[in-house]
Amino acid sequence: MSIPPLSAETDSARERLMRAGETLFADNRPNGVRLRELNALAGVRNDSAVHYYFGSREGLLEQIVAAHMADVRQRVDECTQQLCGGDQSSPAAVRDAIAALSIPYAEKLSSERGRRFIQIMARVYEEPGSMPESRYIPSSASAMNQIRRSLPDIPPDVLDERVRLITKFVIAAFAARTRMPADAPGRLDLDCFIVNLLDMATAAYFAVVPEPGHWPENWPRVHAETLD
Numbered sequence: 001m002s003i004p005p006l007s008a009e010t011d012s013a014r015e016r017l018m019r020a021g022e023t024l025f026a027d028n029r030p031n032g033v034r035l036r037e038l039n040a041l042a043g044v045r046n047d048s049a050v051h052y053y054f055g056s057r058e059g060l061l062e063q064i065v066a067a068h069m070a071d072v073r074q075r076v077d078e079c080t081q082q083l084c085g086g087d088q089s090s091p092a093a094v095r096d097a098i099a100a101l102s103i104p105y106a107e108k109l110s111s112e113r114g115r116r117f118i119q120i121m122a123r124v125y126e127e128p129g130s131m132p133e134s135r136y137i138p139s140s141a142s143a144m145n146q147i148r149r150s151l152p153d154i155p156p157d158v159l160d161e162r163v164r165l166i167t168k169f170v171i172a173a174f175a176a177r178t179r180m181p182a183d184a185p186g187r188l189d190l191d192c193f194i195v196n197l198l199d200m201a202t203a204a205y206f207a208v209v210p211e212p213g214h215w216p217e218n219w220p221r222v223h224a225e226t227l228d
Contacts, residue, residue: 013049013053022113026115029126093146098143103194125168
């Protein structure tokens, strides 16, 4: 395991720790990365380097995410302006809003560091308590309002749950794409993959809302203890 080579201008302990963090956080749960591993991979001898530059291991993770999120947030704003204008409310408007929020992540698939970032985000979404939510979810009031306008009959709590689950689904799918070999059988070209993924996400928003207490008669019951 190694980190990408750095130029003489950027070959600093801080930058090497950022690169090492990208590699290790992409391959491990946020709390599974050890400071000793970070220092060894970055070639840093000072055991206190992470604390000196970032305050903590979690601080390093936040700085890595924040660095990539600067690009993502800018592109979310640009895509939202292009796709979420006016008072649209339709399935096509939901699809456009999802695209505005997702395409900036898809663009990260074009570089090795971007792919590591996507893998990190998938792990962060699995453990949302690992860093402040506002730091890793780019907000777009226009995109979210467009989704909500188009789904007025879905109860707010159900819609909020769909937003959370669909967001995780999209990020997890991008992360799975980063791990798929280029010559894997059945691998879709990137454009087809993205359109197919966002069409699936759109369909999920329009799923029938379950009635309280309803359970299909032909389904076996799920015992509560299996959910613990």
